[in-house]
Amino acid sequence: MLSKKTKYGLKALAFLASREDRKPVQIAEIARHENIPQKFLESILLTMRKGGLLGSKKGKGGGYYLFKDPEEIQMTAVMRVLEGPIAMVPCVSLNFYEKCDDCPDENRCAVNKLMIAVRDSALEVYRHTTLADIIR
Amino acid sequence: MLSKKTKYGLKALAFLASREDRKPVQIAEIARHENIPQKFLESILLTMRKGGLLGSKKGKGGGYYLFKDPEEIQMTAVMRVLEGPIAMVPCVSLNFYEKCDDCPDENRCAVNKLMIAVRDSALEVYRHTTLADIIR
DNA sequence: GTATACTCTATTAAATCTATAGGATAAATA
DNA sequence: TATTTATCCTATAGATTTAATAGAGTATAC
Numbered sequence: 001m002l003s004k005k006t007k008y009g010l011k012a013l014a015f016l017a018s019r020e021d022r023k024p025v026q027i028a029e030i031a032r033h034e035n036i037p038q039k040f041l042e043s044i045l046l047t048m049r050k051g052g053l054l055g056s057k058k059g060k061g062g063g064y065y066l067f068k069d070p071e072e073i074q075m076t077a078v079m080r081v082l083e084g085p086i087a088m089v090p091c092v093s094l095n096f097y098e099k100c101d102d103c104p105d106e107n108r109c110a111v112n113k114l115m116i117a118v119r120d121s122a123l124e125v126y127r128h129t130t131l132a133d134i135i136r
Numbered sequence: 137m138l139s140k141k142t143k144y145g146l147k148a149l150a151f152l153a154s155r156e157d158r159k160p161v162q163i164a165e166i167a168r169h170e171n172i173p174q175k176f177l178e179s180i181l182l183t184m185r186k187g188g189l190l191g192s193k194k195g196k197g198g199g200y201y202l203f204k205d206p207e208e209i210q211m212t213a214v215m216r217v218l219e220g221p222i223a224m225v226p227c228v229s230l231n232f233y234e235k236c237d238d239c240p241d242e243n244r245c246a247v248n249k250l251m252i253a254v255r256d257s258a259l260e261v262y263r264h265t266t267l268a269d270i271i272r
Numbered sequence: 273g274t275a276t277a278c279t280c281t282a283t284t285a286a287a288t289c290t291a292t293a294g295g296a297t298a299a300a301t302a
Numbered sequence: 303t304a305t306t307t308a309t310c311c312t313a314t315a316g317a318t319t320t321a322a323t324a325g326a327g328t329a330t331a332c
Binding site (some may be wrong): 273274275276277278279280281282283284285286287288289290291292293294295296297298299300301302 | 303304305306307308309310311312313314315316317318319320321322323324325326327328329330331332
């Protein structure tokens, strides 16, 4: 299940991308427009900034803005920053690999086999979808 | 993230499928062989039986057995029984549809668009993968 | 009729997710 | 330089979900 964090984060990105200019937008405005609890959104935007998806500016006239053009923001990056690993089990994760402690041999593991296929199909979608694609 | 319930359930199915005959196998044997807490596995097997994936037999010589041949058991069915909806958000679920309360218009929702694509790619994998495919 | 093995309900412990509070910091500007 | 504005950061509370266990009930084989 997609977390609310990711859902809200995607909506915030889409909102920023849909705006004409790239001037900073305040948290309050995004929250209001997208029906997101402001304080929660605050922490989400922060992780996206730290994850390299957004830039920010403090003080009057400040806010958050897209670092790159929507066409250049892949869903792979967005999902990794917001939701974490794309793989459904750590033992098939490309960026967050971890061995299962209950499984003696990955190569003979049925779960492993299936989850590699699922991971690859999800990656295929995320890699070919940019922020620009989902706002139209 | 894949729940342990689903992971254990898949392993149990794979174990049953890998056996020569289709005689009932006891919970204790599956639990031992696959490193699964027995009581937990008990409840998982029960839901799989209720979900039409397994048959069971009580009393001496009893246990669980596959209802159909591994080639005929689609991952779509398995995942729905164990993990629930394949969609990551209820508003794009085929079998468990629910409207989002924070979203005024699905057709213009960026999350909706992306998650439909992800759902379809996962379905593509699950539909073309059977229990027989993942045990080899 | 007794041992066997699944069935069912209830409960607990741990982990994760969602949300909020409040003060710290940086920038603009008057 | 004082004030206002808006992000930054840490901590924490509450709710929900997941993982696991306990124990009594029920059907079957022999």
